[in-house]
Amino acid sequence: MYDNECECEYNHIPFVVKGEVSVALEIKCQCQCAEESDQDKYTRISEIIDEYKDKEGSLIQILHLAQGIYGHIPLELQKFIAQRLEIPLSQISGVVTFYSFFSTQPRGENTIKVCLGTACYVRGGKKILDQLIELLKVQVGDTTADGKFTLEVMRCIGACGLAPAISINDEVYKQVNPDKLQSILKEFGEVKK
Amino acid sequence: MVNLIINNKKISVPEETTILEAAKQNNILIPNLCYLENIHKIGSCRICVVEVEGMRNLQASCMVTVREGMKVYTNSERVKKTRNVLFELMLSDHPKDCLKCERNQKCELQKLGEQIQIKEARFEGQKSQEVMDISSPSIIRDTSKCILCRRCVTVCNEIQGVGALNPQKRGFKTQIGPAMALSLNSVNCAFCGQCTVVCPVGALVEKDATQNVWKALFDKNKRVIVQTAPAIRAALGEEFGYEPGTLVTGKMVSALRQLAFDDVFDTNFTADLTIIEEGNEFLQRVTKALTGEGATLPMITSCSPGWIKFVEHSFPEKLEHLSSCKSPHMMLGALAKSYYAEKLGMNPKDIFVVSIMPCTAKKYEIVRPEMINDGFHNVDAVLTTRELALMIKKAGIDFQALEEDSFDNPLGLSTGAADIFAVTGGVMEAALRTVYEIITGRELPFAKLHITPLVGFEQIKTAEITIKDPKEEFKFLEDFTVKIAVTSGLKGAKYLMDQIVRGESPYHFIEVMGCPGGCISGGGQPRPTTPEIRLKRLQAIYNEDESKAIRKSHENPFVETLYQDYLNEPLGHKSHELLHTHYTKRGKFNELLDE
């Protein structure tokens, strides 16, 4: 009947890969089998590598696109890219760990960024960061064990008048203080003590 | 030529010379740290700053080339101040535990301190994260001492083509190391140790074996046997104030006796033995190939454990090209615990074999599971040339005052062919001195027995030798042209292997040594190894060869005796058990590949 049938044992609802077919788009199977498999992601990444391989300075570009597909760049994916590009793994990891926009761990559902521009810093931004590190039990750049939050820092976002500021998923929260922080986090679900 | 003025001194130097080099040529010393002549120039430390008239900023003299009419000041107040601050900043993130540091008295950072002479260290800053990586059997990384000069990165990536080390992270958190904080033992490091030779400080050093050796020497129940690789005698002297290229064979043997080793044997002896085994293996392969039985060619030498590890990681499908011969010191270890143990009437468990090697990869080689016979490791400890020097010093031996002494038999006598195992091209030449004579009954037709195209430091050297008028049993080799190639350094090895993979290798026999120049500039040799020093060591080795009465391995009388009394014949049953080995397929990322 359909070309693509979900293999889950509950509801065999047709699903769509990469928008090629436009049937029953709305009714997605709850099992999420429809999500692209790792293997498919690797296939796509390897196509990108073939395309960019011989272009100069392509490594960053490839890593960027790979992160777009995979979400992050773990060791295994770095090895895959190293093998395909025939360059040392240590060089790939050197680039991945150099730029803060690459992540080696899966990103959380929500990204919290704490502004550490001068104004925010002097008006308590550092304290907010310390509090977050303690509350979420993560270091800067890492993701909480439950996958809910990724903690990052950023330079001035232009909210100096209302410092200290943080942003969550690109929404800015101004004049944050420890109490306010607790309630903001609650919006995103319970924070474990 | 370019004319310029440095510190009011008029000088003229060739174009494209850097200010640093120009100054040096004119006996003006500009303190520097990260720069390494001919190898590494990235201007990262900025210690070499100078003032150039008309330029606002101070310049890193190792990076800037001279221009006509340039006026340079290497010692102005501004230069001195800047240099001091840079040095003090460096020290603020350095452990400064020189007294218990491996590099004490031989450290370039210390030497720099002597030149710069700061009176106080004003900054006490945050220390970067320390990683002490003791995972590998060969090399220890201590990032707390690293000054981020990146010499090791250049050597590992550009010269060796391995790329186990690269800068990770950024800014204050930068660390030089394998990917994703992996340990050196869990990546494709060849353990060649070339990085330990260029590291200016104690951040990359060999794993200490002296403790174990002292312990064995103090153990009354152990018979401690020592052997020395061919390259040691041409370099050990440098640690005791001799000019590079001074042969110290006799004094070295005396020193080992004073250290109370029970037998002082020579790895050269088993280098001769290697030639008999490997030469016959080559002849066997060629015979099979020509008589239609089929055999894998080119055959590649297997004496260099760094090369072996490299090829296992990078070309796991091509391991059948490797000669099955163990490296000479492993052969000696295996014989010491069998043949010699029987002669002594001793249990091999009471024998402790120490190898003095120019190499850090040999430390790894001895723990390979393939290197065990009857439950005993063939060799129990490997000391680098540098470690031996430390032991001699620690024992209070006045090296220069030592008498000359000679090696013990039956595992100590060697021919000139064994000496040249220490230099690139030497194993090949030694093998052909014997193989050619087996086939034709005549000497190898080269002046002084040296295959001239194989002598020297070019990355890839090749030669062809056509067989004329062979002995009756080798008639099928009439007019056969043996094509050979020699390379040293792993990048050259990769080139020759890629040829094999593409099915385009024209060669029958290839010699590979893992370190550029061969063992004379191995990862365990005295620092520094400059091109001049390397050349002097090479000359010393050829002198040693030419000074020997016997210069062909098959004429070594003790090797003949060994076959008569014990091994019976080359490639025989006993040989296979003791002297030959097999290899392990590893992946690029150090994963074990299935058969």
Ligand code: SF4
């Ligand atoms: S590396 Fe040099 S300066 Fe640093 S502790 Fe060792 S000897 Fe001292």
Ligand code: SF4
């Ligand atoms: S031992 Fe050789 S392969 Fe390993 S890190 Fe050092 S230079 Fe690279």
Ligand code: SF4
């Ligand atoms: S480990 Fe040694 S050679 Fe490598 S960057 Fe650090 S100081 Fe330089």
Ligand code: FES
């Ligand atoms: S020696 Fe010139 S920058 Fe380091």
